[in-house]
Amino acid sequence: MYLRSLHLRQFRNYLDQLVEFSAPKTILVGNNAQGKSNLLEAVELLSTLRSHRTVRDRDLIREAAAIGQISAQLERDLGTVDLAITLRNSSRRTVALNGQSLRRQLDFLGTLNIVQFSSLDLDLVRGGPEQRRNWLDSLLIQLEPVYASILQQYTHILRQRNALLRQATGVRSQVATVDNSPPASELALWDAQLAVAGTRVIRRRSRVVQRIAPLATYWHREISGSTEELVISYVPNVELQSDDPAIVQQTFLAKIQERAIAEQYQHTTLVGPHRDEVNFTINQTSARQYGSQGQQRTLVLALKLAELKLIEDVIGEPPLLLLDDVLAELDLNRQNQLLDAIQDRFQTLITTTHLGSFDAQWLNSSQVFTVKAGEVRG
Ligand SMILES: Nc1ncnc2c1ncn2[C@@H]1O[C@H](COP(=O)(O)OP(=O)(O)O)[C@@H](O)[C@H]1O
Ligand SMILES: [Mg+2]
Numbered sequence: 001m002y003l004r005s006l007h008l009r010q011f012r013n014y015l016d017q018l019v020e021f022s023a024p025k026t027i028l029v030g031n032n033a034q035g036k037s038n039l040l041e042a043v044e045l046l047s048t049l050r051s052h053r054t055v056r057d058r059d060l061i062r063e064a065a066a067i068g069q070i071s072a073q074l075e076r077d078l079g080t081v082d083l084a085i086t087l088r089n090s091s092r093r094t095v096a097l098n099g100q101s102l103r104r105q106l107d108f109l110g111t112l113n114i115v116q117f118s119s120l121d122l123d124l125v126r127g128g129p130e131q132r133r134n135w136l137d138s139l140l141i142q143l144e145p146v147y148a149s150i151l152q153q154y155t156h157i158l159r160q161r162n163a164l165l166r167q168a169t170g171v172r173s174q175v176a177t178v179d180n181s182p183p184a185s186e187l188a189l190w191d192a193q194l195a196v197a198g199t200r201v202i203r204r205r206s207r208v209v210q211r212i213a214p215l216a217t218y219w220h221r222e223i224s225g226s227t228e229e230l231v232i233s234y235v236p237n238v239e240l241q242s243d244d245p246a247i248v249q250q251t252f253l254a255k256i257q258e259r260a261i262a263e264q265y266q267h268t269t270l271v272g273p274h275r276d277e278v279n280f281t282i283n284q285t286s287a288r289q290y291g292s293q294g295q296q297r298t299l300v301l302a303l304k305l306a307e308l309k310l311i312e313d314v315i316g317e318p319p320l321l322l323l324d325d326v327l328a329e330l331d332l333n334r335q336n337q338l339l340d341a342i343q344d345r346f347q348t349l350i351t352t353t354h355l356g357s358f359d360a361q362w363l364n365s366s367q368v369f370t371v372k373a374g375e376v377r378g
Contacts (some may be wrong), residue, residue, distance in 0.1 A: 001041065001113065001317045004073040004080070010065040011087070012038035013374035024344035028351045030034035030371035036351035039371070040116070040322045042070045043349065045084050047094070047114040047320075048141055049148075052134075057087045058220035066090065074112055077317055081111055109145035113319035115307045117300070117326050124303065125280060125287055125296045129229050132278040136205050139212070139307060143314050147204055147370045154197040158269055161190040165267045194272060195252035199245050201273040207233035209278065215306035216299075220282075223298045223337050228282050230299060301334055305341050321348040328357035335359055358364055 003021055008014040013035045028036045041051050045060075054060065060143055061068035073083040084096040085108075095108040102108055123131050126356040140147040164187060220230035238252045252271065256263075259270045266359055280287040280299055287299055304321075311319040321342060327335060327350055342348055344365055352358070355368070370377045 001077075001319065002075040003112070003320060004075055006039070006042060007071045008042055009037070009070075009071075010058060010062040010068040011042055011070055012062060012068075014038065015062065015374060017374070017376055019369070020374050021347070021367070023365060024346075025348045025350060025362065025366040027355065027362070027366045027368045028349065028371050028376070029353070029355055029368060030351075031353060034370045034371045035374045035376075037118075037324055038098065038374075039376070040324050040349060040351060043072075043112070043114060043320065043322060044116060045070060045085055046072055047112045048138060049085070049108060050138070050141075052116075052120075057093055058089055061087050061089055072112070076111075083108070083111060106145055106149055109141060109148055110315075113142050113311050113315050113317075114322055115304055115311065115319055116322045116324070117304045118322075118324035119326050121300050121304070121326070123294060125291065125299055129275075129277045131275055133205075133274075135303075136278065138206060139310075140204055140208050142311060142319075143208065144204070150197065150200045150204070154194075154201050154273065157190060157197050158272065158274055159191045161187075161268075161269050161321055163196055164190060165263060165269065168264060168267065191253060191256050194269070195256070196248040198238065198252055198272045199248045202238060202240055202248060202276070203245065205273065205276065206234050206236065206240050212303075212306050212310050215309050216302045219302035219305040219341075220298060223302060223334060224295075228295065228298070229284075230287075230302060231279075231281045231284075233279045233281075235275075235277040235279055237272060244303070297330065301330065301338060305338070308342070309347060319347045321346045323348060323350045325351055325353070328352055328354065332359060335362070 006019045007022065008017045008019075010172055019039070026040060026050075030036050030133060037053075041053060041060075045051055051060065057068075066089045068087040069084065070087075071082065074083060076079045082096075082098050084099075086094045087094075095105055096102060097108060097111065124135055137151055139145070141151075209232060216232055217230045238248065240248055241251065242248060255271045263270050280291075282291055282295055282299065285291070291299065294347060308319060308321060330338065339359070339361060350362075351368075351371075355363070367378070
């Protein structure tokens with residue numbers, strides 16, 4: 001797929017900017033705080049309807065404006081698609097495909113596919129488990145858009161259940177004089193829903209890890225010159241010992257029972273995929289705790305290359321690659337590995353403050369734009 005044009009109106013620091021792409025790679029060069037990442041963020045929104053920088057549409061709309069808009073023309077194998085997102089200060093955003101407003105936002109997902117790589121992504125290895133769950137979830141939304149609603153459902157049930165547990169100020173006990181614990185029947189209702197929705201999340205996460213792990217291991221081996229063996233494993237909070245969702249739900253409910261007392265003390269849900277982890281080990285050692293910075297970089301690069309391949313396999317067309325400020329952080333060896341892997345197959349948008357920081361090879365197939373105070377110039 002190829003992003004032909006991107007039109008930003010009252011989006012972040014852009015007033016009205018049309019950007020037309022014509023090369024396999026586009027380099028956006030400019031000082032800090034000029035709008036480079038904002039442009040990539042617009043592409044991220046077109047792809048996932050999410051921004052990794054904010055959850056509030058108000059932040060995305062240009063200051064003092066009421067409405068912002070991102071529109072784009074995307075070439076896919078089957079033809080050209082027009083995408084548009086309209087953001088509003090005072091009401092819900094709306095989305096349109098080929099000029100048709102969509103009732104369900106879910107139908108917008110899956111049209112534009114991307115892999116993002118920013119300097120923040122090193123936190124994928126070093127940061128807490130939430131980062132790795134987010135990584136899996138974003139990938140899953142692209143591979144199977146229905147996952148967006150599965151996850152939303154789970155989060156909704158989790159919030160309701162947590163609210164119920166919070167209401168309970170007392171602790172259930174045989175001798176308690178004040179017992180504000182939620183009625184067992186009400187809680188049981190939420191337990192059942194949590195187990196059903198949670199099992200869906202767990203099964204999908206498990207599947208995507210199984211698919212991406214060998215690809216990442218392959219790339220890690222390539223980049224490290226065959227000296228390192230990366231193993232990625234999914235560590236669900238509720239064990240997945242069976243392919244049968246009914247059995248996973250039973251395990252889920254049994255674990256809720258086990259943790260019931262602890263939950264009433266802590267007033268929060270302790271069981272479920274919101275507590276999942278993904279482990280990365282290199283040569284049998286935890287990359288998070290013991291990996292060198294070089295190893296961690298190799299790992300993240302391997303993950304990104306694996307994402308490109310997995311999305312391409314599943315979708316049947318190469319996704320876009322967005323590199324935000326990250327190229328200059330890779331040494332020449334890793335830069336070249338990346339270049340070899342993407343060649344001209346994956347349309348790549350690259351932001352940087354200095355053109356000088358990367359290999360001249362990159363410039364060969366690139367179009368270069370300068371970004372300054374919310375304006376893009378060729
Ligand atoms: N809603 C908004 N309205 C106007 N300006 C904004 C808005 N959101 C962010 N900005 C401005 O955008 C700039 C940051 O842009 P960004 O793309 O992150 O910079 P960089 O070029 O360093 O990647 C800042 O100057 C910030 O004030
Ligand atoms: Mg930036």
